[in-house]
Amino acid sequence: MIHPPPRSLRLRLDGESLAGNWRALDRMSGDAQAGAAVKADAYGIGVANAVPVLREAGCRTFYVAHWSEVGDMLQHAPASEIVVLHGPTCPEDVEYARLTGVRPVINSLHQAGLWLDGSGGPCDLMIDTGINRLGLPPAEVGDPLIGRLQVETLMSHLASADEDTPQNERQRRLFEELAPLVQHRRRSLANSAGIALGPAYAFDLTRPGLSLYGGVPRPELAAEIRQVAHPQAAVLQLRDLSPGDHVGYGATFTADRPMRAATVSLGYADGFLRCWAGRGALRFGEALLPLLGRVSMDMVVVDCTAAADLREGDWLDVPYHLPQAAERCGLSQYELLTTLGRRFQRSG
Numbered sequence: 001m002i003h004p005p006p007r008s009l010r011l012r013l014d015g016e017s018l019a020g021n022w023r024a025l026d027r028m029s030g031d032a033q034a035g036a037a038v039k040a041d042a043y044g045i046g047v048a049n050a051v052p053v054l055r056e057a058g059c060r061t062f063y064v065a066h067w068s069e070v071g072d073m074l075q076h077a078p079a080s081e082i083v084v085l086h087g088p089t090c091p092e093d094v095e096y097a098r099l100t101g102v103r104p105v106i107n108s109l110h111q112a113g114l115w116l117d118g119s120g121g122p123c124d125l126m127i128d129t130g131i132n133r134l135g136l137p138p139a140e141v142g143d144p145l146i147g148r149l150q151v152e153t154l155m156s157h158l159a160s161a162d163e164d165t166p167q168n169e170r171q172r173r174l175f176e177e178l179a180p181l182v183q184h185r186r187r188s189l190a191n192s193a194g195i196a197l198g199p200a201y202a203f204d205l206t207r208p209g210l211s212l213y214g215g216v217p218r219p220e221l222a223a224e225i226r227q228v229a230h231p232q233a234a235v236l237q238l239r240d241l242s243p244g245d246h247v248g249y250g251a252t253f254t255a256d257r258p259m260r261a262a263t264v265s266l267g268y269a270d271g272f273l274r275c276w277a278g279r280g281a282l283r284f285g286e287a288l289l290p291l292l293g294r295v296s297m298d299m300v301v302v303d304c305t306a307a308a309d310l311r312e313g314d315w316l317d318v319p320y321h322l323p324q325a326a327e328r329c330g331l332s333q334y335e336l337l338t339t340l341g342r343r344f345q346r347s348g
């Protein structure tokens with residue numbers, strides 16, 4: 001067995017902050033329990049790193065979107081704690097749920113039919129209260145097929161919880177009105193931002209995702225939530241630039257003075273997208289190293305004049321305080337996390 005050398009990209013997961021964020025969100029959920037959205041490989045952090053930490057903190061409900069995400073999850077959590085948001089779209093999905101023991105969310109009459117034709121055990125039910133994306137329309141909640149479901153958690157999803165809009169209260173009220181029409185054990189409405197809307201939104205179970213991983217969708221969360229993902233990239237090469245030298249594809253940067261530049265092993269294929277060009281800076285200790293020219297697939301070039309002691313092979317921090325980074329580059333905090341690529345060495 002030949003072991004590969006260490007990678008030139010690493011993503012350090014701050015487990016203490018992850019656990020602390022979950023505990024804070026659980027506390028802010030009041031009498032409700034907090035679960036965890038761990039879809040898209042725990043928002044890019046890595047299920048293998050995140051789920052053991054969240055279970056240790058006390059989390060007992062984990063949401064993935066796809067059935068293809070269940071296999072990974074089963075390495076780290078019992079089937080009874082795993083819920084598949086997209087629900088069954090074919091008989092094979094239902095059979096897979098039966099074999100694994102994982103619970104689906106039923107989102108439509110079609111899905112209810114598939115589920116009842118198959119194993120038909122406990123499931124969750126998503127009712128749509130205004131996002132018009134995925135979930136049973138209010139007019140279909142009284143359908144006899146729905147009456148035959150064994151609903152564990154009755155759910156709905158907020159469309160604009162990160163904004164102050166009357167839509168939040170409208171959705172909450174409609175959820176309360178519709179809930180008595182379906183037999184269920186627990187109710188769940190709030191995502192991360194929904195938790196910050198207050199106890200009326202928490203019901204029995206909350207479903208934070210973004211804020212577990214350091215995202216701050218509402219200012220009320222800023223004091224509680226800490227950064228979890230810390231990306232770092234290695235310096236591949238150093239060079240001196242003379243006035244008039246261009247850097248990178250398209251020669252979009254031209255040096256106007258003698259400069260020192262570092263080529264770094266981080267590119268758009270790693271989730272460091274081209275929107276960072278001209279706006280971003282990497283960090284070496286306290287020194288900020290601004291990007292020069294375009295972001296390439298596997299590399300960026302930074303001005304390292306401010307870091308005289310920088311050497312090839314040194315590690316640079318990629319500033320990833322999510323609210324600040326989102327403001328700076330124009331991506332959402334969700335996109336910043338979930339586009340982090342597969343070449344990072346993820347570690348706890």
Ligand SMILES: *Cc1c(COP(=O)(O)O)cnc(C)c1O
Pocket residue numbers: 037039085157190191192193207208209210211
């Ligand atoms: C992704 C998702 C969540 C988590 O939302 P965040 O905004 O990341 O906290 C909760 N519920 C459902 C149905 C989701 O799809």
